[in-house]
Amino acid sequence: MLKKYTLLLGLAAGLAALSSCSKNNDFVGVWTATTPEDITAVVPAASSATSMMSISFVEDANKKDGGSVALSTIINVNQPVNNGAVGFDAAYEVNVAATASLGGTWIFEEDSDDDLILSLDLNTLKVNVDKNGVTFTQNMLTGAQQPQIDSLTSVTAEVWKNQLTQALTKEFSRYRKLDDVKVHKGQVLTFEIENPETTIQMRRAE
Numbered sequence: 010m011l012k013k014y015t016l017l018l019g020l021a022a023g024l025a026a027l028s029s030c031s032k033n034n035d036f037v038g039v040w041t042a043t044t045p046e047d048i049t050a051v052v053p054a055a056s057s058a059t060s061m062m063s064i065s066f067v068e069d070a071n072k073k074d075g076g077s078v079a080l081s082t083i084i085n086v087n088q089p090v091n092n093g094a095v096g097f098d099a100a101y102e103v104n105v106a107a108t109a110s111l112g113g114t115w116i117f118e119e120d121s122d123d124d125l126i127l128s129l130d131l132n133t134l135k136v137n138v139d140k141n142g143v144t145f146t147q148n149m150l151t152g153a154q155q156p157q158i159d160s161l162t163s164v165t166a167e168v169w170k171n172q173l174t175q176a177l178t179k180e181f182s183r184y185r186k187l188d189d190v191k192v193h194k195g196q197v198l199t200f201e202i203e204n205p206e207t208t209i210q211m212r213r214a215e
Contacts, residue, residue, distance in 0.1 A: 027189045034073060035192040036125075039065045043197075045085070049174040056102075058086045064211065066115060075116035078127055080181055082109050084173060094119065106142030109177050110135050120184070125187040125200075131179035136177060138170045181206075 045059035052058040063082040068078040086105040113129035143162045187200040198211040 013066055014082045034068060035188055037066045037068045039214040041214045043210050043212050048180055051179045052086060052214060055086045055088050060084050078113050078115045080111045093142055097171055101146045103165055104144045105138060108136040111181050123190050125190055127185050129185060136170055136174045138166045140166045151188060
């Protein structure tokens with residue numbers, strides 16, 4: 010009887026462990042932020058800057074407590090420019106749209122089932138500023154100035170690629186540890202990041 014009871018306890022413990030593992034890995038999949046995050050603090054040249062972050066978690070087939078992770082974001086930046094700065098008669102504002110991505114791996118923090126450690130490979134950081142994503146306020150656009158505008162667009166795209174690479178190195182680094190990771194009804198992911206402490210909410214994309 011004692012042997013049977015011991016076997017039942019062992020079976021129950023095993024089922025609980027399997028259930029816990031499955032539940033804890035509910036975050037595996039692709040998630041996109043529900044609202045843009047203000048990142049103006051890490052982009053000093055901008056009057057405003059936002060980031061729309063997405064995260065993809067893939068589970069390692071050989072182990073259930075780790076895998077690969079990919080972060081990507083869509084960035085929008087506004088920058089005011091004083092009149093005469095580049096030969097135009099009036100002050101204007103430039104808007105820059107960019108994308109960025111970064112890869113790495115994830116594991117559970119030791120002795121935790123809801124905190125993740127992300128090892129992000131900064132060598133995989135890619136920032137793209139398409140010239141078609143650089144626009145200027147209409148009050149500076151005249152036919153006579155169009156050649157200057159075309160030249161300025163190329164320069165602006167390159168300058169902002171460099172600035173955003175520096176800024177996003179800092180921003181992505183905030184995701185090295187995700188605290189209190191929770192999936193709500195299978196569709197909403199929440200977790201906390203630091204520097205400063207922020208609660209992130211994402212919706213399942215697939």
